[in-house]
Structures are given as structure tokens and as C-alpha cells.
Amino acid sequence: MFYREAGQFKTSYKADQAVFPIFQDKIFVAIWLFIGFVVVPMLASEYMFRAIFIPVIIMALAAIGLNLLVGYCGQVSLGSGAFMAVGAYAAYNFMIRVPELNPLICFLLGGLSATVVGVIFGIPSLRIKGFYLAVATLALQFFTDWTFSRIDWFTNYTPSGSIAVQPIEVLGVVFDSPIRKYFLCLVFLVIFTIIGKNIVRGRIGRAWMATRDMDVAAEIIGIRPVYAKLSAFAVSSFFIGVAGALWAFVHLGSWEPLAFDINLSFSILFMVIIGGLGSIVGGMLGAAFITLLPLFLNQLPVWLGINISTAMISHLEFMIFGALIIFFLAVEPLGLARIWQITKEKLRLWPFPH
Amino acid sequence: MNHSLLFRALLICVPLAIGGCGQDSGTDTGTSTENQSNAEGVIVDVSDPNAQFVPVLSYRTGAYAPNGTPVANGFTDYLKLINARDGGINGVKISFEECETGYSTSRSIECYERLKGQGPTGAAVFNPMSTGATFAITEKAPVDKIPLITMGYGRSESRNGGVFPWNFPIYGTYWTAADILITHLGNINGGLNNLKGKKIALVYHDSPFGKEPIPLLEKRASMLGFELLSIPVTHPGVEQKSAWTMIRKEQPDYVLLWGWGVMNSTAIKEATGVRYPRDQMYGIWWAGSEPDVRPAAADAVGYQAISMVSSGQAQVHKDILSYLYDKGLGSGEREGVGEVLYNVAIINAALVVESIRTAQSKYGDKPLTGEEVRWGIENLDITEETIEKLGLTGYMYPLSLNCSDHEGKRAARLHRWNGESWEYSTDWITADDSVIQPMVRSASDTYAKEAGIPTNACDS
Numbered sequence: 001m002f003y004r005e006a007g008q009f010k011t012s013y014k015a016d017q018a019v020f021p022i023f024q025d026k027i028f029v030a031i032w033l034f035i036g037f038v039v040v041p042m043l044a045s046e047y048m049f050r051a052i053f054i055p056v057i058i059m060a061l062a063a064i065g066l067n068l069l070v071g072y073c074g075q076v077s078l079g080s081g082a083f084m085a086v087g088a089y090a091a092y093n094f095m096i097r098v099p100e101l102n103p104l105i106c107f108l109l110g111g112l113s114a115t116v117v118g119v120i121f122g123i124p125s126l127r128i129k130g131f132y133l134a135v136a137t138l139a140l141q142f143f144t145d146w147t148f149s150r151i152d153w154f155t156n157y158t159p160s161g162s163i164a165v166q167p168i169e170v171l172g173v174v175f176d177s178p179i180r181k182y183f184l185c186l187v188f189l190v191i192f193t194i195i196g197k198n199i200v201r202g203r204i205g206r207a208w209m210a211t212r213d214m215d216v217a218a219e220i221i222g223i224r225p226v227y228a229k230l231s232a233f234a235v236s237s238f239f240i241g242v243a244g245a246l247w248a249f250v251h252l253g254s255w256e257p258l259a260f261d262i263n264l265s266f267s268i269l270f271m272v273i274i275g276g277l278g279s280i281v282g283g284m285l286g287a288a289f290i291t292l293l294p295l296f297l298n299q300l301p302v303w304l305g306i307n308i309s310t311a312m313i314s315h316l317e318f319m320i321f322g323a324l325i326i327f328f329l330a331v332e333p334l335g336l337a338r339i340w341q342i343t344k345e346k347l348r349l350w351p352f353p354h
Numbered sequence: 355m356n357h358s359l360l361f362r363a364l365l366i367c368v369p370l371a372i373g374g375c376g377q378d379s380g381t382d383t384g385t386s387t388e389n390q391s392n393a394e395g396v397i398v399d400v401s402d403p404n405a406q407f408v409p410v411l412s413y414r415t416g417a418y419a420p421n422g423t424p425v426a427n428g429f430t431d432y433l434k435l436i437n438a439r440d441g442g443i444n445g446v447k448i449s450f451e452e453c454e455t456g457y458s459t460s461r462s463i464e465c466y467e468r469l470k471g472q473g474p475t476g477a478a479v480f481n482p483m484s485t486g487a488t489f490a491i492t493e494k495a496p497v498d499k500i501p502l503i504t505m506g507y508g509r510s511e512s513r514n515g516g517v518f519p520w521n522f523p524i525y526g527t528y529w530t531a532a533d534i535l536i537t538h539l540g541n542i543n544g545g546l547n548n549l550k551g552k553k554i555a556l557v558y559h560d561s562p563f564g565k566e567p568i569p570l571l572e573k574r575a576s577m578l579g580f581e582l583l584s585i586p587v588t589h590p591g592v593e594q595k596s597a598w599t600m601i602r603k604e605q606p607d608y609v610l611l612w613g614w615g616v617m618n619s620t621a622i623k624e625a626t627g628v629r630y631p632r633d634q635m636y637g638i639w640w641a642g643s644e645p646d647v648r649p650a651a652a653d654a655v656g657y658q659a660i661s662m663v664s665s666g667q668a669q670v671h672k673d674i675l676s677y678l679y680d681k682g683l684g685s686g687e688r689e690g691v692g693e694v695l696y697n698v699a700i701i702n703a704a705l706v707v708e709s710i711r712t713a714q715s716k717y718g719d720k721p722l723t724g725e726e727v728r729w730g731i732e733n734l735d736i737t738e739e740t741i742e743k744l745g746l747t748g749y750m751y752p753l754s755l756n757c758s759d760h761e762g763k764r765a766a767r768l769h770r771w772n773g774e775s776w777e778y779s780t781d782w783i784t785a786d787d788s789v790i791q792p793m794v795r796s797a798s799d800t801y802a803k804e805a806g807i808p809t810n811a812c813d814s
Contacts, residue, residue: 050467096804149560149586159569159797160509160562162489166805176497252463254490256562258589259459295464298454310454311414311423 003348019197036186041179049178056291057185058246063271063283064196065239070269071278072200073232074212075125079137080268082144083237084244085260086114089154091245092163096156103168107245114241115234117144122233126226129215141262149257164254181250188246192239197280199235208232209278240268274328276337285336294321396438396683398449400472405442405449406710406721407473408433411465411483417590418457418615420645421695425483426452427686428699431674434685436707438677443711444719449473455487457615462487463494470498475721479503479706479731485528485563488521495520500724501731503709505702506531506639506662510566510790511797513761515732516812518798522731522760524705524753526785528638529793530764531660532567532610533785535636536574538768539608541783550579555606557597557613557621560586564612567638569793571610577789591617598624611637611659618646626653636660636768643694647771654771661769663701664776667692669745670700694776701750708744709734732757757812764790 003024010016020026044053066080091110094101101109117140124136148154148161155161167176175181199205207228210218215225248255267290275286297317301308332339398405410433412426413419433448442448451472453465462484470477479501482488488508495502496519502508503522510529512521526534539554540546556571558564568584575582583606585597591613598621601609609630611621618641625635633656637646642659671692678684679691690696713722713730722730735754741747753762764787770779802809 047467047471051464160485160489160565162486162562164489164493164801164805252460252490253493256459256486256489258486258561261589299468309414310412310452311419314415314454314456 002350003344005348017201019201033190036190037183041182044182046178049182051295052292053182054178054185054251055247056288057182057189058243058251059268059271059291060284060287061185061189061192061246062240062243062268063275063287064193064280065236065243065283066268067272067275067277067279067283068196068200068208068239069232069236070272071276071282072205072212073208073229073236075122075229075232076130076134077137077236078134078262078265078269079121079140079144080240081260081262081264082137082141083114083118083240084247084264085144085148085257086117086237087111087241087244088248088255088260089148090114090241091249092165093154093156095165102170103249104170107242107249110245111238111242114237114244118233118237118241119230122230122237125229125233138262141265145257145261148260160256162254162256163248165249167253168249175250185246185250188242192242193280193284196235196239200280204228204231204235212278270325274325274335276335279335279337281340282335282337285340289336293324297321393683395441395447396434396678398437398447400449400451402447402449403474404721405447405473406478407475408448408450408706409465409469409472409477409480410450410452411455411462411469411481411487412452413455413457413483415454416456416458416615417592420619421615421640421643422457422483423686424643424645424690424693424695425699425702427684427690428696429481429703430685431678431691431696432670432700432703432707434678434683435670435674438683439673443707444714446710446714446719446721448707455484457484459484459486459490463490466491466494470500473721475723476500477724478710478722478727479724481505481702481706482508485509485566486561489562492518492521498724499728501728503702503705503731505705506698507563510570511794511801513759514794514798515757515760516798516810517802517807518760519732519757519811520728522755524731524734524755524760524762525662525701525751526639526763526766527761528563528566528612529570529790530761530785531638531766532570533574533790534660534764534766534783535610536571536578537783537785538636538780540578541780546578552580552608553583553604553606554580555583555585555601555604555609557585557587557594557601557609557611559591559613559617560588563614563640567610567612569797570790573789573793587613587617587621590615592620594620594624598628598630601625601630602628607634609635611635611641613637613641613646619649622647622650622654622657626650632656633658639698639766642769642771642776643698644776645695652773655773656770658768658770658779660766661694661776661778662766663694663697663749664767664769664778665692665694665697666749668747668749670749673745697749701746704744704746704750705731705734705736708736708740731755732760734762 005022008023020029062080069075069077087110090113091106094106094109121140125133128136155163167174175184207223210223211225211228219225252259271286271290274289276282294317297320298313301313400407410429413422414426433450437447451469453469455462455465462482477500481503482491485507488504491502501520503524505524506526508523510527512518513523513527540549543549571582583604585600587594587597613621625632635657637659639660639662642661647654674691679688709731710727712733713726717726732755737752741750755762765782765784767778767782768780769776799809
């Protein structure tokens with residue numbers, strides 16, 4: 001009933017090729033944008049901004065980036081934390097060494113640096129696949145961990161290896177309050193989502209998907225695996241690199257190499273898997289799920305007024321979180337995005353399922 | 355079919371897990387009804403409009419739990435004692451909430467954001483209990499106007515209140531600690547000049563915490579002519595084979611251990627493995643407590659560490675036992691009262707309480723804001739009389755702070771593990787401030803320049 005596309009006639013190719021061909025989807029996206037840009041800023045508290053919305057938005061950007069690589073091109077990567085680190089440290093170095101640069105340009109340069117690293121470390125993907133590639137990207141993770149904690153130049157010779165940055169200033173606007181930071185991240189996410197969505201709809205995205213589904217067949221129909229794979233690495237690491245710069249400058253404000261360790265890579269990969277491989281909205285749903293669920297579980301006993309020790313809450317958090325991940329994957333291996341899709345299909349017929 | 359089975363499994367599992375934990379906490383502290391009547395007036399609700407809120411960042415889980423748990427117990431026990439014995443600070447009860455950080459910086463920041471606005475006047479003062487978290491919160495505290503007490507950890511240059519008005523590394527920074535250790539090595543070698551040509555290894559936790567002493571040790575190495583060997587150990591520190599193989603190969607004259615959590619006991623076991631003499635190993639004060647040496651058992655005998663306070667019981671411990679543990683209100687096990695880290699946390703909590711008391715003398719006996727408490731910390735003056743009154747004689751030492759010195763004390767003793775307990779092995783050793791002060795000056799100037807803040811907030 002709600003998602004019935006009957007009566008929506010496409011009279012031009014352009015209409016047929018729109019991002020959201022169904023009218024209801026357009027309304028839905030408009031509602032989400034309205035919530036994001038108007039409702040949330042009016043209602044949210046400082047804690048909600050700092051601990052929930054900003055991290056989720058930045059992680060969503062990273063998860064979309066990784067999804068381009070893993071979900072669309074089928075190249076498993078465990079190096080997302082490394083790409084984020086490259087983005088963050090590169091942006092930091094551009095900012096302190098070329099102070100005249102606009103911080104937003106520094107973020108994009110950070111992303112570009114991650115692209116370069118991504119392409120270089122993507123080269124092994126031409127020869128190795130699957131788990132073996134995951135191991136190769138793991139090497140990148142350890143390599144960047146080592147680089148940023150051992151080569152003092154990258155941290156501008158700070159004695160403890162911990163970097164502190166000031167709130168960024170763009171054209172006279174200082175992004176210091178949570179609400180401004182939130183808008184900055186949201187704008188980044190919207191722009192990159194539009195870019196990502198259009199790349200995967202187009203020629204490049206089709207090449208990625210063909211490579212993912214069967215690389216030999218893709219090669220036979222004229223897709224060069226070198227370009228397909230390396231472009232996926234390049235675009236993906238650009239997204240993740242920008243997310244890393246935002247994570248460091250907007251969310252953390254002060255960070256150490258440990259902030260971008262292997263755990264971050266794992267959690268971004270989990271976001272992609274739980275959210276749904278090969279889906280832009282899946283990246284966002286996965287980021288929200290992985291970031292928010294532990295916080296929610298951690299605070300639930302306090303809200304319910306159950307008096308148990310923080311250690312026990314912490315143990316329960318891990319157990320329930322793990323159980324829920326298994327539950328979701330067992331019920332819907334294709335991720336939250338697939339659940340959303342099924343919901344839409346059900347809504348199409350509801351309330352008359354037959 | 356599959357779905358419903360899974361659902362049922364979950365329906366059974368979740369209540370079991372929650373029921374299990376309910377039982378667990380029940381056995382810990384007696385039956386719940388008895389507990390509630392005892393807890394009245396001791397554990398104050400955070401929403402109480404007349405209570406001073408003190409946030410507690412703690413870690414009772416993860417690789418750092420063996421050390422984080424006694425710290426959290428000691429800290430919360432002392433706050434409860436103030437409510438139970440004295441009825442609060444000048445009548446103002448203390449409310450507190452614990453937030454589990456797992457020693458992770460990102461989780462610490464989340465806890466900071468969660469707790470900073472709680473209570474009627476917001477958080478009084480934060481004790482991050484982690485150097486990594488201190489670095490991150492240092493950037494946020496001036497904005498939120500909440501002071502940080504980082505007793506024996508944190509940024510070393512933050513003792514300069516002119517640049518870091520909100521940081522208070524009371525009772526010693528890592529630069530102070532490192533300099534005390536070097537001074538001690540000089541003492542046992544008959545003078546600092548005799549360290550020339552010696553080889554000193556620093557086995558450190560690869561994090562801001564472990565890296566803090568390196569600049570001072572490097573400076574000392576170039577001044578005195580000893581060779582410094584820095585060996586990082588990756589978090590969480592259970593894998594140290596390569597570090598100790600290197601020590602066996604290089605045979606340094608002394609090993610300084612800058613570890614925390616399971617890293618410490620692992621290091622002592624590894625030292626035994628490569629037959630490195632334990633009496634040539636010296637730990638930072640965070641590597642000198644019972645959980646560090648007990649797992650290594652007899653192998654740890656002779657190991658020494660610098661100490662802010664050693665183990666043992668003073669008057670305050672007797673009060674804690676009678677007011678809290680006898681009534682089932684203690685935070686931990688009875689046996690843990692008086693351990694090294696428990697005592698460190700008591701001193702830390704006492705500093706918090708005395709700061710609030712000092713601030714009350716200016717702003718009145720009511721819940722105070724972080725900004726008001728900051729004044730209290732900066733004007734802290736702890737005399738022998740105060741310590742006597744607190745029941746901490748022999749455990750806490752006089753100190754007074756002022757704007758340009760947020761550290762207060764630059765001397766400490768070493769203590770040695772004799773197989774059963776820690777006992778002091780040296781007299782007071784004072785760090786050479788003529789070495790540290792210029793480093794503090796230049797590091798804080800650099801910070802101020804990067805942050806675009808004035809360097810002389812004290813003069814105004």
C-alpha cells in the first residue's frame with residue numbers, strides 16, 4: 001500500500017534512471033534529510049551530538065567507503081583503520097606545514113593521500129583474492145601503526161606521540177560547538193553519499209560489480225581488472241581517508257596512533273557486513289548499529305534502574321552485543337539493508353498480503 | 355521455523371544472563387533490602403539537588419582490570435566514607451557515578467561527555483585514570499570549565515598552570531618520576547657522574563603513558579653520558595618476548611619498567627625467563643603494586659618501584675572497614691583495603707574532597723561548579739594537621755599548590771617487594787628541578803603557541 005509504484009509512469013529515460021525512481025523513496029529521503037538537518041539540531045543535547053550523532057555520521061562515511069571496496073568490488077580489506085590514520089595524519093601535516101590552507105582542503109588532501117596509499121596497497125589485489133587479500137591489507141594496518149608511532153616527523157615530534165588539534169576554522173566560522181561540528185559532518189556525509197551512489201550506478205560501479213561477481217567473466221566482456229580493482233581501492237580509500245580526517249579533527253580533537261588500530265578496521269568491516277554488503281544505506285545502518293548498540297546496552301541498566309556494577313554491565317554489554325550480531329547474521333545474512341528492503345516489499349502489499 | 359527457534363533461544367538466554375548477574379551482585383554485598391537501608395545517606399542519587407557530583411572514570415574489565423579495579427574501589431570507598439562518617443563535605447553529600455572506560459581513550463571521552471553535565475552543578479573534577487584519556491580531555495576541559503586531577507600521570511608539562519590552568523598533575527609527573535629514578539641510580543653508584551658509560555633500558559607501554567618519560571631520559575642521557583635503550587611494548591603487553599630477548603642480548607645495567615596492567619606481571623615473568631636480575635629492575639609507581647608482582651610470585655622478590663604511597667593501613671582504613679565493609683557497603687573485597695593502588699586512589703579521592711572543601715571556604719557550603727572547584731584545587735594547602743585530621747598520617751604528604759606549580763611535590767621514595775608485601779627501601783629522593791623546569795617551560799610554550807593561548811595566565 002505504501003510502496004505501490006502503480007500509476008507512476010516513466011515517460012523519459014532520465015526519469016527511469018533517477019537515483020530514486022519511486023516517488024515514495026524520494027519522500028522518504030526527504031524526510032530523513034529533514035530529520036538530519038532540522039529536527040535533530042533542534043532536539044538533540046550536547047551529549048547526543050558528541051557521543052552519538054557525530055561518531056555515527058563519520059563512521060557511516062567510512063563504512064560507505066569500505067562498502068564500495070568490499071561490497072561492490074568484492075575485495076576484502078582489513079586496512080580501513082590504516083586508511084583513516086593516513087587521512088588523519090596527512091591532514092594534520094598539511095595543516096601544520098601549510099597553515100594557509102583551508103582545513104576542508106586539508107581534509108580532502110588527507111583523503112587523496114589515503115588514495116595514493118590505497119592504490120599502492122591495492123596492487124596485490126591483482127594477484128591475490130579473498131582471505132589472502134585480507135591478510136595483505138592487514139599488513140598495511142600494521143605498517144601504518146608502526147609508521148605513525150615510530151617516525152616522529154608525522155606527529156611533528158610531539159614527545160608522547162599524541163596529537164592535539166584546535167577546532168577548525170573555515171572562512172571565519174569556527175567549528176567548535178557540537179552543533180556546528182554536526183552540520184559539517186552531515187554535509188560531508190550527504191555529499192559523499194551522493195557521489196558514492198552515483199559512482200556505483202554508473203559505468204565504474206558496474207565494472208566493480210562485474211569483477212566482484214566473476215572476474216574472469218568480467219575480463220572477457222571487456223572490463224580491465226587492473227582499472228576496476230585499483231579504482232575501487234582509490235575511491236574507497238579516499239572516502240575512508242576523509243572520514244579519518246574528520247574522525248581525528250572533528251570528533252577526537254586529540255589522538256594517539258592507538259586510535260586507529262586494528263580494532264577500528266574490524267569494527268568498520270563489521271559495520272559493512274552487518275549493514276549489508278553492496279548497499280549504500282547498509283553502510284549507514286551498520287555504522288549506527290555498531291556504534292550505538294554498545295552505548296545503548298551500557299546505559300540500559302541505569303535507565304531501567306537496575307543496580308549492578310559497572311564491570312558486570314560491561315561484561316553483559318559484550319555478551320549481548322555478540323549475541324545480537326550472531327542473531328542478526330543468522331536471521332538475515334544479507335544485513336540490515338536487506339531487512340529494510342524486505343520491509344519495503346512487505347509495505348508494498350500491506351495490509352493485503354495476498 | 356529456524357527463526358522461531360532462534361527467538362526462543364534468545365528469550366531463554368537473556369533473562370538467564372541478567373538473572374545471573376543479579377545473583378552475583380547479591381552475594382557481593384549482602385541481601386538487597388539490608389543493603390538499601392544501610393546505603394541510605396552513603397550512596398546518594400546523582401539527581402539529588404543538594405549533592406556535589408563527582409564523576410568516576412574506572413576500568414574494571416579488560417587487560418588493565420587487575421590494576422583498575424583496586425583504584426576504582428579505593429576511590430569510591432573514600433567518597434562513600436565521607437558521606438557515611440562525616441555526612442558529606444561540610445554537610446554537602448557527594449554523589450558519584452562510575453563509567454567503565456576499559457582504559458580506552460575513545461570510551462573515556464564518551465564517559466566524559468556522559469558525566470560532565472550530571473548532578474545539580476555538573477562534574478566537580480575529572481580523574482581520567484589514563485594518560486591517553488588525559489591528553490584528549492585536556493582539549494575539552496577548558497571549554498567545559500571542568501578541572502582535571504591527574505595524580506602521578508598525564509601531561510608532564512601540564513604542571514605549568516600558566517598554560518594549563520585546568521590540569522593538576524599533583525604529587526608528581528612522569529618527568530619527575532623518571533628523574534627520581536635516575537637520581538636513585540646515581541645514588542647507588544656513588545654519584546650521578548658515575549652513570550657515564552652505563553646502559554639503561556626503558557621498557558615502556560607503547561602509548562602516551564609509556565612515551566612520556568622518554569624526553570627527560572634522553573636529556574639525562576646526554577647530560578650524564580649513559581646510553582638509553584628504549585624498548586616499546588605493544589598494548590596490552592602480554593607479548594614481550596622480543597623486548598626481553600633484546601635485553602638479554604644488550605645486557606643493560608638497569609631496566610626501567612613503564613608498564614600498566616598485565617604488562618607488568620608479564621615483564622617480571624619474562625625477566626625471570628631471561629635471568630635478568632630483578633634487583634636491577636625499577637618500575638614506575640604504576641608498576642609497583644600487588645597485582646603486578648603476585649602472578650610472578652617468588653620471582654619478583656627484589657624488584658623495586660618508585661612509590662607515591664605504599665601498602666598498609668592508617669586510621670582512615672579502619673574507618674572504611676567499620677563504616678562500609680562491616681555494613682556490606684564496600685566497593686570491593688575486604689582483603690583489598692590497604693593495597694598499594696587502593697591507597698593511591700584514597701589519596702587521589704582525598705585530594706578531590708579537600709579541593710572541594712577549600713573551594714567551599716570561598717564559595718559557600720553548597721554544590722559547586724567545576725570552575726569553583728578549580729579555584730579550590732589551585733589553592734589547596736595540605737598541612738600535617740589536615741593529614742592528621744583525615745586519618746592519613748604517613749600516607750599523604752604536605753603540599754600546597756599555586757598557579758605556576760600544579761604539581762606540588764617532586765620527591766618520592768622507592769619500595770621493594772619482599773615476596774609478601776611492599777616495603778620502603780630508600781629515603782626521600784628529590785628530583786632535580788633545574789633539569790625539569792626548562793623542559794616544562796619549552797614544552798608548554800610550544801603547546802601554547804600551537805593552541806594560540808597565552809603563556810602567562812598566572813600573571814593576570
